Amino acid sequence: MNASPAFPLSEPSLQPLPSRHSCRVALLGFGTVGRAVATILQGDSFPQLHLEFIYNRRVDRKRVPWVPRDVRWTDDIEEVLASDADVVLELAGGIEPAYSWVKRALALGKSVVTANKKLIAAHGPELLELARGQGCRLEFGAAVAGGVPVLCGVSPGLSGDRLLKLCGILNGTCNFILHAMDTRSVSLAAALREAQQRGYAEAEPSDDVDGLDARAKLAILIRAGFHLQADPQQIATQSIWRVQPADFRYAHELGCTIRQVARAEIQTGTLLADVGPALVNASSPLGCARDNQNVLVTTGKYGGETVFAGAGAGGAPTAVAVVSDLLAIAQSQAAAVAGPTLTAVPVSYAFRCRHYVRVTPSHKLDAVNSLRGALTGKGIKLRRLLHHANPDDPQRSLALVTEECSTQAVDEALRQAREAGWLAEAPLRMPALMSS
Amino acid sequence: MNASPAFPLSEPSLQPLPSRHSCRVALLGFGTVGRAVATILQGDSFPQLHLEFIYNRRVDRKRVPWVPRDVRWTDDIEEVLASDADVVLELAGGIEPAYSWVKRALALGKSVVTANKKLIAAHGPELLELARGQGCRLEFGAAVAGGVPVLCGVSPGLSGDRLLKLCGILNGTCNFILHAMDTRSVSLAAALREAQQRGYAEAEPSDDVDGLDARAKLAILIRAGFHLQADPQQIATQSIWRVQPADFRYAHELGCTIRQVARAEIQTGTLLADVGPALVNASSPLGCARDNQNVLVTTGKYGGETVFAGAGAGGAPTAVAVVSDLLAIAQSQAAAVAGPTLTAVPVSYAFRCRHYVRVTPSHKLDAVNSLRGALTGKGIKLRRLLHHANPDDPQRSLALVTEECSTQAVDEALRQAREAGWLAEAPLRMPALMSS
Secondary structure: OOOOOOOOOOOOOOOOOOOOOEEEEEOOOOOHHHHHHHHHHHOOOOOOOEEEEEEOHHHHHOOOOOOOOEEEEEEOHHHHOOOOOEEEEOOOOOOOHHHHHHHHHOOOOOOOOEEEHHHHHHHHHHHHHHHHHOOOOOEHHHHHOOOOOHHHHHHHHHOOOOOOOOEEOOOHHHHHHHHHHHOOOOOOOHHHHHHHHHHOOOOOOHHHOOOHHHHHHHHHHHHHHHHHEHHHHOOEEEEOOOOOOHHHHHHHHHHHHEEEEEEEEEEOOOOEEEEEEEEEOOOOOOOOOOEEEEEEEEEEOOOOEEEEHHHHHHHHHHHHHHHHHHHHHHHHHHOOOOOOEEEEOEEEOOOEEEEEEEEEEOOOOOHHHHHHHHHHHHOOOOEEEEEEEOOOOOOOOEEEOOEEEEEHHHHHHHHHHHHOOOOOOEEEEEEEOOOO | OOOOOOOOOOOOOOOOOOOOOOOEEEOOOHHHHHHHHHHHHHOOOOOOOEEEEOOOOOOHOOOOOOOOOOOOEEHHHHEEEEOOOOOEEEOOOOOOOOHHHHHHHOOOOEEEOOOHHHHHHHHHHHHHHHHHHOOOOOOHHHHHHOOHHHHHHHHHOOOOEEEEEEEEEEHHHHHHHHHHHHHHHHHHHHHHHHHOOOOOOOOOHHHHOOOOOHHHHHHHHHHHOOOOOOHHOOOOEOOOOOOOHHHHHHHEEEEEEEEEEEEEEEEEEEEEEEEEEEEEEEOOOOOOOOOOOOEEEEEEEEEEEEEEEOOOHHHHHHHHHHHHHHHHHHHHHOOOOOOOOOOOOEEEEEOOEEEEEEEEEEOOOHHHHHHHHHHHHHOEEEEEEEOOOOOOOOOOOEEEEOEEEEEHHHHHHHHHHHHHOEEEEOOEEEEOOOOO
């Protein structure tokens, strides 16, 4: 697995390379997320980010050939801290030694990016204060909901609102387990084994299953959204461990399903918060969360409900959040230099997709066959024909969905059909963005 | 309508007031959004934002009594530009005179916040460059998707990804119309009249209905997500005007519905983009958009699909985005002064909600009546009883959903039931977060 990058490398693309001052990065911890970050950084997408160190305990077993040769592998944290790295990327997890490393890095004036929810839940305010005093930055967008940008969505995104309620699915492992039980009627133990085989769940999954992971993330969200400091250990948790297939049968009877829900609310001057399994409507944003997705629903006094959803776990999505934080720091360092480079490009609408077409045939013809002929003549296949013998539709309209083809080809076929007098009025054509 | 604020004023709350240097704000345009911004600013939520001017043409007809007396009403733009306002809030809309005002304000070193998608789509890069050169800021989070923080979600939120696709519902008026046709089988003309009566749609709705509003927003998103500059006028649009009730009947037959979709994609080195009605799966994030909601689905190479959804239109949600931008500017001005004030608070889990309870009764008793008695004794009402005579459930479990009550009351009733020997094993209790 280590012999190749976490995913295929960047291919050349239309998107121009942002060019900025180089930012020297030291990565602490070369696990799943660390490897994914290194993969993104060694592509050509972000030349302003230069990976300088990879630190890990017993680093020799971690070495991979695809990391550029000028990256220095080390198991000596003192070497990293003494280096000229601008940003330390803490991906080791847990409180110690991460806490000491981050404090020392900040004290040395190095900015820090971390995905460590435990550390930030326990020591975030103190570390932020230290960073501020040193004129450097501490970013932790990856600590909550992995690739879903909920922290910047809440602040600055919704900082102009007065948030009243936060309700979310913040642990991908639990969601994978509960979604598997929901849709495939497997036992919790079997779903957990599958999550472990896929690398979602740790060998010791109790932090996930018992809600300790989600409550650390909830404490961070409470800080960002409510400006309140809640001790994570005071947040009541209930394990999903005792949820059985029978509970899903009962839930389905109610139009519901079961998810691990983390919620916080301001009610009559009190902060309420808990984490645990809950019944949610099957068609709600929380009920729709599949596999290891994360979701956050915020309720604001002025803006109402806002939903954020996406890939909340896994190496690559979490690495996206880490790299976004790195870019923000690199950008702030270079803020005065230049704005983003924008390339002006022409716009095409030659999407290839399925198309929906509704026509009103002229009376004299076998409309279906004529239209089918016009489409076939352009190489377009019919996927489905729809016809309503509807008494309130005197125009005898006819609709069809094509297989995937270009918009231009459909328009050309319809133009010909119209010119041939087969259509009583201009047809309606729309993309049919169906998943099946 | 003008006699009272756009919505009720802030009541005292647990949330502490952020304290920062004061930022003087001049508001240009006192329409729906302007009134909502003034309402938020005159509450006690954001003491660091001080509303100094309200400019409008023929301002006397706009005056309202609930705006603090020290706010100066004016119809003289020169007075505003010559003032000591730190930030100009451009809510007039359209290209001119907004373009001239914004350029002049930036040239004077004043930061600008705007909700004007047309202006930003046409002149964004030039104005950003001007702001950068002057050492001030131009923010336009409200220009796309109103209260849903999609712009900061895309960048910085997802800047560490390589975005490949953007697909969204960016016009609340069209969504209101199509959702009404979808669920209430009304004609487009009737739905449009309703949107106008509710104040969503303009008297001249063609910018919305024909897709010009959504394509300006799409051009801004293409810039933020792809770092590409697309001329909005090159983005193909199709009006929703010709969508008929018959199209919804056909769409429903396919498990689909119809929405106005704005999409952009990088395919083989080309930028594809268009706006118009499209079939979407009824259960997809786009298909689930109700009323005047907005949705954006991004697809990234590393992070996969991310969904942002919420209130995309309306005065109050748009005002949230405007005030969030104002706060970001105020914060950057005061960055060195102090961090956010966090209040440490105790956490309670005394949520009042419905509860799901599954018990395994001991053999000797009438379980239902015993349990009902225990719950009633705590003032808890039963909402629904669920029982599966399931052959693979030898434990004869029994589940119920209570009416809204406190978690503690349920736990206490269950503890008594257990101590009385009515339950064969520990019960499972979860919040039932059902909407009906």
